[in-house]
Amino acid sequence: MSVRFENVSFRYPGTTTGVFDIDLEIATGELLAVIGPSGSGKSTLLKLLSGFAVPDTGRILVDGKDVTHLPPHERALGVVFQSYALFPHMSLWRNVAYPLKVRGIPKTERQERARDALARVGLGDFAERAPTSLSGGQQQRVALARALVFSPRALLLDEPLSALDAALRHGMRDEIMRVQRKAGIATLHVTHDQEEALSMGDRVAVMSAGRLEQVAMPRDLYDRPASRRVAAFVGHANLWEGMVVAPGLVSTRLGELVCDTAGFATGADVIALVRPEHVVPLLELPSGPRPNVFFGHMAEDRFLGAVRRCDLEVGGGTVRIETSIRAAIAAVAVPPDAIRLLPPESPSPTRPAHTGNPS
Template sequence: MSVHFENIAFRYPAGGAGVEDIDLSIGDGELLAVIGPSGSGKTTLLRLLAGFLIPDRGRILIDGRDVARVPVKERGLGVVFQAYALFPHMTAADNVAYPLKLRGVGRGARAAKAAEALAKVGLDGFGVRLPASLSGGQQQRVALARALVFDPRALLLDEPLSALDAGLRAGMRDEILRVQRAAGIATLFVTHDQEEALSMADRVAVLKDGRLLQVDTPRALYERPASHAVAGFVGHANLWPGTVTGADLVTTPIGRLTTATVGHAPGAAVTVLVRPEDVVAAPAPDAPNLIAGRIVADRFLGSLRRLDLSVAGGLVMVETRRRDAVEAIAIPPEAIRLLPGGR
């Protein structure tokens, strides 16, 4: 089963942000995460696929069939919402079986399928319990089982982990991914948490102001962002305006940096990207791109420190495991990425 958004556009009647000219596919068995700032159109995209909204323009294809104006109940999609929306008066098993009841499945078959679905999400034996007696993580699993019990054509996850505390999220990421892989189902996962997206998704789509900026694998998106906007949104980044001033030389506000400039003519305006973890703290005196500085912010994060180093011309963000003083940094030439100039 595959999903394809083809030139999709939607604007809310009151003039709120929607989406514009979205072309995006989800392959069979693929988990596609969608991230972006608030108001970027993430949830709008999910609601368009679910059928809660009708696009102003374009097609939404599921296995080649345009469902843009097909009613919600006829799309056959499983949805897990940010609020799990479990019926408080129903047991976990009855909550899971509810979609089957709506489809006319007999009581015995419903009970068997619900028990099977609960077992798949690690809740074997929890079917008799009411939602109020379950933890947040267990409620999330019940919602996931309910979304999968009728063998949906695709799975839609709308920030499903946001209601959980940090201690539960990592485990639930693994659980969702395990269940999704076992089901082999195309999945659209909307999240504001970049770590969730990068750690779970086969590909990640970045939206801003209703437009698709880039879609790529998590590693490619982080290491080779297509623009200043993507680089600045995904992860932490040092971003400086620069000018190519010669072969393998770029001038920036923090100084002249040596790096490969292939593909950029002398005089070209570029954006210089350096990830904080690639900056070398307290380097050897002969290191390339050596810059003296002074720590102005020092954040201890357990396994690492995140520093702001004041240098001539600006600040450099540094992530390091060093515990001693840092009075200079070096930027390895191979750690520098040159992006198109401007924003």
């Protein structure tokens, strides 16, 4: 059961905000995580799939069926909200069975299916309890069981873990992935938590100004971002403007960088991307000149427990470092194979000019 957006555009009436030219597919059994800054359109994408908004143009297909103009209750989609939305006066099994009741399933069958669903999320012994007696993580599992109890055609996760504390979030990530994998269901997961998206998503989509910037597997997204915007948004990054001055050599405000310049002609403007964890701290100054070695003034030094984040001011730029080394850092080395060159930033994606309410 797959999900597909075919050239979907939607604009909120009276505004220039929405989503534009979305062409995207979620395969059967795939979990696609969607991230982006506030206002990027990720929640709008979920509203369009769930039926709470209707595209101005394009189509939405679920398992090959056009659901673009179907109301939410006819789409057979399971939704897990940030707020859980459990009925406090109902037992857990009755909460989980509610979608079956709406569909006219006999009580005996819906009770059996609800109890089975609770067992799948590890709450089989809690069926008669009230939601108010559970922890936040347990309530989230009930919401997940309810979303899956009627065998939906796809699953929508609307920032489902944002209300939990850090320890519970990590456990619930694994729980959601386990249940989703077992169900083999196409899943759209909207989240503001990048770590959550990278750890859970089979692929991750980055949105900006209502458009898809990049859709890729988590490692590819992090290691090979398509643009400076994606590189800057996903994780931490050193981004140095420069110019290719010779094959294998880039001039930056830090100094010259030896790196692979394949694909860029001499004289081309580039952005050099280096993730902070790939910068190598040196505890002693090198005895002689060495390529890609820089020393300067330590401007910031933040101890974060297992990780230390530092900013070394070098010439006219800054080298961000992420390391577990606690000793004084005298200089840094930037391995040539840790440098990825990106084209200069294109203008920020723009939304179509507003010409009145969409017809």
